[in-house]
Amino acid sequence: MNSELSPIIESLIFTAEAALSTDRICELLPEHERDEIKSALAELLDYYQGRAGGFELVEVAGGWQFRTRALFHSYITRHIKTRIAKFSQSALETLAIVAYRQPITRVEVEHLRGVDCGGVLKSLLEKHLVRILGKKDIPGRPLIYGTSKEFLEIFGLKDLKSLPTLREIQALDEQPQYERQEELQLEPGTSVPVENQLPLE
């Protein structure tokens, strides 16, 4: 670690209860310039990516956090209880609809899914994955829903823009895996638009 700042930032992220935003780090370290802090963060990120240890530095929900690498979950669950059981298909569908179409009302979710979603929405609210954003300015003033910060944290997303686009997801359906890989390997410079339809990391 070259910079003197990196270990300080590391200790702050390490002790934070939740992901620590760049803004917050700047607030905590007023004696350093924002640019300095940003480059120290980049240095740390690089370092952890290259290291391949038991945990890594990730940017989630607009903040920085140390998290174990998914690779080791079978060891970790030997002594830690998993907090999240499998999501049901209907929970995931509803969550996807809220995530991609927010702000959205219950009626709109139900129209898309073709089934009643009251129970699922309530359970997602209780799990803090979905939150009430307010009321829609139409007759009846129905509640409108959106995803929460916890949603980003749990699903390991930096922000909502990090969600794969629906087009990217559709592309996964359309083309068999091997074809796509071939195209990518053979013709990196071709004009085939498939390249930017690949799933995001």
Added chain:
Amino acid sequence: MNSELSPIIESLIFTAEAALSTDRICELLPEHERDEIKSALAELLDYYQGRAGGFELVEVAGGWQFRTRALFHSYITRHIKTRIAKFSQSALETLAIVAYRQPITRVEVEHLRGVDCGGVLKSLLEKHLVRILGKKDIPGRPLIYGTSKEFLEIFGLKDLKSLPTLREIQALDEQPQYERQEELQLEPGTSVPVENQLPLE
């Protein structure tokens, strides 16, 4: 990190609630020899000592634990004190009563909750979530409470009318109403045999 074992052990120590003893690590990794585990631990210890990052691996109370380096404590205490506090159930209940029933006196809140609310109300006042609206024109002239502007800000509400009604939350639980049932009447004469098993008129 050379050994394959070191990252695994690292992830275990990282996620442990308290210092993890060598014995416990051996229990968790029965597929590895004790000697192997000990040398991986020595490797990790070496690595963190040489690294001089924001935290280090230490052996305390007969176990292994990651701890921030003492050097950085003045930075760490800058943000540990200002952690986000979660609402207690009693604070939440009291706040909800004040929000939905304002203007309200302390006696009225206590009647609803069935417990003394002096402490909770005081703490809500200190947090500027609740404010004193005035005195009620009844014998004893008790203080009357209401929610503050900060309350609206924290909950992202435009005004008090934007609070979801209790019925709206309860409605999530209810069975759907088949508003779209009129569609069903469109097909009285079809010859599909299953149709008369549909419970429709």
Added chain:
Amino acid sequence: MSLEAKHHHDENLPLLDGFHEQYSVHLDKFDGPMDLLLHLIKKNELDICDISIAVITRQYLDFIKLMKELNLEVAGDFLVMAATLLQIKSRQLLPLDDQEEQLEEDADPRAELVRRLLEYQQYKDAGMVIGARALLGREVFERTAVEPLLAAAQSAEGPLEVSLFELVDAFRLLLQRIPAESFHDVAPGDSLSIADCINEILSLLQERETVQFDDLVQDDYGSEHTRERVIVTFLALLELCRLKLIRIFQGNDHGSIWFVPAVAAEPLEV
């Protein structure tokens, strides 16, 4: 298959197991009428954009019939879709007027259904893609330990965090808890056994997750229960601790005392 592809990029292969299990089709467990329709279309190797309504309708209705024969409850949503299918089918069968013909060609009666199916499929796939991510608390973990030094520095001050839903729900639960009218039985000999008291506390913990000591020893109006009742409550709490059924917390020095179940509730099933 959407997720197959995604998984090959991932290093966390164990995820695949969960995925197949979730995706495999159970006859009695479709996620809704749209899900069932997609299944039938796939099974018949039909193109969503050019489905044979006759085939799909027949199979859809057979399926509902089967569910009924198995005494499975058929949700109203499935019946709504049955009606929609029948309606489309009958519109296709209607002899067309010459004048109407031109118009009908533009408006395929299936168009609206096809549009909804395509849209639904997008979100169904999206749900599976996000569900296949390495989730915090499932495959990925954050650090749980708090250093002693830091724990001491922790304070209850600072900004508060809570969601609007929690606020409303707290009020809703509170109203449920309050009886419309509470009468007090003052008859002597109204004694309470420790066992009754244990059950009472456990059921309180089940519905509220945390219970404050004050809640246990005060009645609905904030006045203390009888001396006997307080003693029995205390003995019950000691017994619950001994049985390792509850854990005790104190918010801060001289703060309220809280009880929580020692064993966390069932893992979160959304």
